[in-house]
Amino acid sequence: MALDDDYASSSDLEEEDYYLSDQEEDAVEEDVLHGLEDDHIEECRWSESSVITKESLLAAQREDLRKVMDLLAVNEHHARTLLMHYRWDVERIFELLDQKGRDRLFSEAGVTLHKSNISLTVTVTCIICFEEVSPHASTEMDCGHRFCNDCWTGHFIVKINEGLSRRIKCMAPKCNTICDESVVRALVSVDHPDLAEKFDRYLLESYIEDNNTVKWCPSVPNCGNAIRVKGDAICEVECTCGMQFCFACLQEAHSPCSCLMWDLWMKKCRDESETVNWITVNTKPCPKCHKPVDKNGGCNLVVCICGQAFCWLCGAATGREHTWSNINGHSCGRFTEDQTKRTEDARKNLYRYMHYHNRYKAHIDSMKQEATLKETIQAKIAASENKDSSKIKDYSWVTNGLVRLFRSRRVLSYSYPFAYYMFSDEIFKDEMTPMERELRQNLFEEQQQQLEFNIEKLSGDLETNFHDISDEKIIETMGRVINTSAIVDGLCKKMGLFVITAYIGI
Amino acid sequence: MLDVSRVQKELVECNRDKQISGVSILLHDGSHDLSHLTGSISGPVSSPYEGGTFTIDIRLPSGYPFEPPKMQFVTKVWHPNISSQNGAICLDILKDQWSPALTLKTALLSLQALLSAPAPDDPQDAVVAQQYLRDYPKFVSTARHWTEAFAKITSLGIEEKVQRLVEMGFPEDLVRSTLKSVNGDENLALEKLCSG
Numbered sequence: 001m002a003l004d005d006d007y008a009s010s011s012d013l014e015e016e017d018y019y020l021s022d023q024e025e026d027a028v029e030e031d032v033l034h035g036l037e038d039d040h041i042e043e044c045r046w047s048e049s050s051v052i053t054k055e056s057l058l059a060a061q062r063e064d065l066r067k068v069m070d071l072l073a074v075n076e077h078h079a080r081t082l083l084m085h086y087r088w089d090v091e092r093i094f095e096l097l098d099q100k101g102r103d104r105l106f107s108e109a110g111v112t113l114h115k116s117n118i119s120l121t122v123t124v125t126c127i128i129c130f131e132e133v134s135p136h137a138s139t140e141m142d143c144g145h146r147f148c149n150d151c152w153t154g155h156f157i158v159k160i161n162e163g164l165s166r167r168i169k170c171m172a173p174k175c176n177t178i179c180d181e182s183v184v185r186a187l188v189s190v191d192h193p194d195l196a197e198k199f200d201r202y203l204l205e206s207y208i209e210d211n212n213t214v215k216w217c218p219s220v221p222n223c224g225n226a227i228r229v230k231g232d233a234i235c236e237v238e239c240t241c242g243m244q245f246c247f248a249c250l251q252e253a254h255s256p257c258s259c260l261m262w263d264l265w266m267k268k269c270r271d272e273s274e275t276v277n278w279i280t281v282n283t284k285p286c287p288k289c290h291k292p293v294d295k296n297g298g299c300n301l302v303v304c305i306c307g308q309a310f311c312w313l314c315g316a317a318t319g320r321e322h323t324w325s326n327i328n329g330h331s332c333g334r335f336t337e338d339q340t341k342r343t344e345d346a347r348k349n350l351y352r353y354m355h356y357h358n359r360y361k362a363h364i365d366s367m368k369q370e371a372t373l374k375e376t377i378q379a380k381i382a383a384s385e386n387k388d389s390s391k392i393k394d395y396s397w398v399t400n401g402l403v404r405l406f407r408s409r410r411v412l413s414y415s416y417p418f419a420y421y422m423f424s425d426e427i428f429k430d431e432m433t434p435m436e437r438e439l440r441q442n443l444f445e446e447q448q449q450q451l452e453f454n455i456e457k458l459s460g461d462l463e464t465n466f467h468d469i470s471d472e473k474i475i476e477t478m479g480r481v482i483n484t485s486a487i488v489d490g491l492c493k494k495m496g497l498f499v500i501t502a503y504i505g506i
Numbered sequence: 507m508l509d510v511s512r513v514q515k516e517l518v519e520c521n522r523d524k525q526i527s528g529v530s531i532l533l534h535d536g537s538h539d540l541s542h543l544t545g546s547i548s549g550p551v552s553s554p555y556e557g558g559t560f561t562i563d564i565r566l567p568s569g570y571p572f573e574p575p576k577m578q579f580v581t582k583v584w585h586p587n588i589s590s591q592n593g594a595i596c597l598d599i600l601k602d603q604w605s606p607a608l609t610l611k612t613a614l615l616s617l618q619a620l621l622s623a624p625a626p627d628d629p630q631d632a633v634v635a636q637q638y639l640r641d642y643p644k645f646v647s648t649a650r651h652w653t654e655a656f657a658k659i660t661s662l663g664i665e666e667k668v669q670r671l672v673e674m675g676f677p678e679d680l681v682r683s684t685l686k687s688v689n690g691d692e693n694l695a696l697e698k699l700c701s702g
Contacts, residue, residue: 127607128512128571128606128607129509129511129512130511130512130515131511147607151572151606154509154569154572154606155572155606157572158569158572158573159572171605171606171607172605172607173599173603173605173607173608174603174605175605
C-alpha cells in the first residue's frame with residue numbers, strides 16, 4: 001500500500017529528529033503540535049465557528065447594532081428592527097441600501113422615520129376605546145398614529161403573550177410600522193414588569209432565532225449556548241459543552257453522510273425494516289393462522305405450529321398425505337419468474353444492508369469503548385506528570401491524539417451508511433453509469449481501508465501504558481501518535497473532498 | 507379583560523344605521539353576556555346571496571379588541587371562503603390582519619364584501635372553491651339555491667310557525683325571538699323552547 005510506505009519513511013524521519021538534544025526536541029514537538037492545531041480549523045466540513053454564551057449574547061448583538069446605527073445614522077430601535085427583518089445580516093443591509101435605496105429598505109422592514117412635532121393641547125379621542133384622553137395620556141408612534149396609553153398597553157400585552165414581541169405592529173389597520181421598543185418597555189413595565197422582562201428576552205434571542213448564521217446548540221440537557229458560523233452554513237460545529245452537531249440539520253455530526261443520507265439511515269436502523277425483509281424472504285405465512293413459518297429442512301410439505309399443513313412452494317393449504325416429490329391432491333408446478341426475482345432482490349438488499357450496518361455498528365461500539373479510554377488516559381497522564389524519573393512533562397499530544405481518534409472513528413463509522421446510499425441504486429441511480437460507480441466505489445473503499453488501518457494504529461498507541469515505560473519509548477510513542485494523527489486527519493479531509501465532489505447538490 | 511364600554515358603544519354605533527349598512531348586532535339569545543353576540547348581514551345586491559339574511563355567531567375573547575373576534579356563519583351558505591359544513595370563515599382580518607382599530611361593524615361589512623367578492627384561491631371549502639373555478643354557472647345556482655333554502659324567512663311561513671308554537675303554549679314574544687335566533691327553523695326553535 002502506497003500510504004504505508006509514506007508512513008514508514010516519515011516516521012523514520014521523525015524518529016531521527018527525536019534523538020536530538022533535549023532543547024531541540026522540545027522545539028520540534030511544539031512545532032508539530034502547533035501545526036496540528038492550525039489544521040483543526042481547515043478540517044473538512046468544519047467551518048470556522050464561535051460559541052456565543054448567555055453572557056456574550058448581548059455584546060455580540062450590540063456590535064451589530066452599533067454598525068448599523070453608525071452607518072445609517074438611526075437610533076437603536078430602528079437599527080434593531082432593520083436587523084431583525086434582514087435576519088441580522090449586516091452585509092446584506094448595506095448591500096440592499098445600495099440596491100433599493102434608503103426609503104424602500106426602511107419601509108419593507110417596517111421602519112418609519114416621521115414624527116410630527118405638533119404639540120397637542122386639546123384632548124384627543126382614542127379610536128380604539130372611544131374615550132377622550134389628554135395628550136400626555138396618549139402616545140404617537142413613528143408612523144403618526146396616536147392612541148391612548150391604555151390601549152397601547154393592552155395591545156402590547158396581547159402581542160408579547162402571543163410570542164410576537166419582535167414584530168409588534170402599530171394598531172392602525174394596514175399600518176406596517178414596528179412599534180418603538182422603548183415605548184413598549186416603558187408602557188408595559190408600569191403594571192407588568194415580568195412581561196417587560198419577557199419582551200427584552202425575546203428581543204435578545206432574536207439575535208439567534210432570526211439569524212441564519214447563528215443557531216442554538218441542540219445539546220440535551222441544554223447548555224444554553226449558541227454557535228455562530230463564518231462562511232458556509234452547511235458544516236459541522238462543536239460547542240464548548242462538547243456537543244458536535246451538523247449546523248444544517250441540527251442532528252449530531254454525521255459527516256461524511258449528507259443530511260438526507262443520515263436521516264434515511266437513522267430511520268432505517270430504527271424501524272428495523274430489514275428484519276421485516278428477512279421475514280418476507282425466509283418465511284411464508286401459514287394459510288390458516290398467518291404466522292410466519294420458516295422451513296427448517298426436508299420436503300416441501302411444511303406444518304405450522306397451529307397444525308395446518310401447507311405447500312412451501314405455493315403457500316396453499318394441503319392435506320398431510322405426501323411423498324418426497326408430491327403432496328396428495330396438490331399441484332403447483334407452474335414457474336413464476338417474477339416471484340423468484342423479487343425474493344432474490346430482497347435477499348440481496350438485505351445482505352447489502354447487513355454488510356454496511358455490521359461495520360457501522362462495529363465502529364460505533366469501538367467508539368463507545370474508547371470513550372471510557374478518556375478517563376483512564378487522564379489518570380495515566382496525571383501519574384506520568386508526577387513521576388520524578390521522567391523529564392517529559394507535556395502530555396498534550398495524548399489528549400490531542402485522543403480527540404483525533406474520536407472524531408475520525410466517527411467519520412469512519414458514518415462512512416459506511418454513506419457508502420450504502422452512495423453506491424446503491426436508490427438515490428443515485430441516474431447520476432452515474434455502473435462503470436463510474438464501480439470506479440468510485442473502489443477509490444472510496446481504498447480510502448476507507450487506509451483510514452481504518454491508521455485509526456486502529458492510533459488507538460493501539462494511545463493505549464500504551466506510558467507511565468511504566470522509559471522516556472525513550474515514550475518519545476517513540478509520541479512520534480507515532482502525532483504522525484498517525486496527522487495521517488488520519490489527512491484521510492478524513494480526503495474523504496470529505498471525495499464526498500463533496502460525489503454528492504454536490506444532494 | 508373584555509372592554510365592556512367599548513363593546514356597548516360599538517353595539518349602539520352599529521345598530522344606528524342598520525337599515526343603510528345592512529348589518530346589525532344583537533346580544534345572543536337576549537342574554538346579558540357581552541362576549542357572545544349574534545350578528546346579521548343582508549346578502550349583497552347582485553350576488554347569489556341577494557335577498558338572504560345571514561346570521562353570524564360572534565364570540566369576543568377576553569383580549570378583545572386587541573385580539574380578533576371569533577365569527578362563524580350560523581346560516582348555511584355556499585361560498586368558497588366559508589365552510590359549507592360548519593360555517594367557519596377564512597378571512598385575514600379575523601386572523602393575523604386584525605387591528606384593534608377595526609370594529610365588529612367593519613368586520614361584518616368585510617364579511618358582506620366577502621360574499622360579493624369570493625377569493626377562491628385562498629379557500630376554506632375546497633369543494634366549493636373547485637366548483638367556483640371550474641363551473642361558475644353551477645356555483646351560482648347552488649349558492650342561490652342555498653340562499654333560498656336557508657337564508658330567507660318568508661313572512662307568510664313565519665306567522666304560521668309562530669301560531670303553531672304559540673298554540674303549544676309558549677308566549678308569543680319568546681317564540682318570535684327564538685325563531686329569529688335559529689333563522690326560522692321550526693324544529694330547532696321548538697327544541698330550544700323546550701330546553702330553555
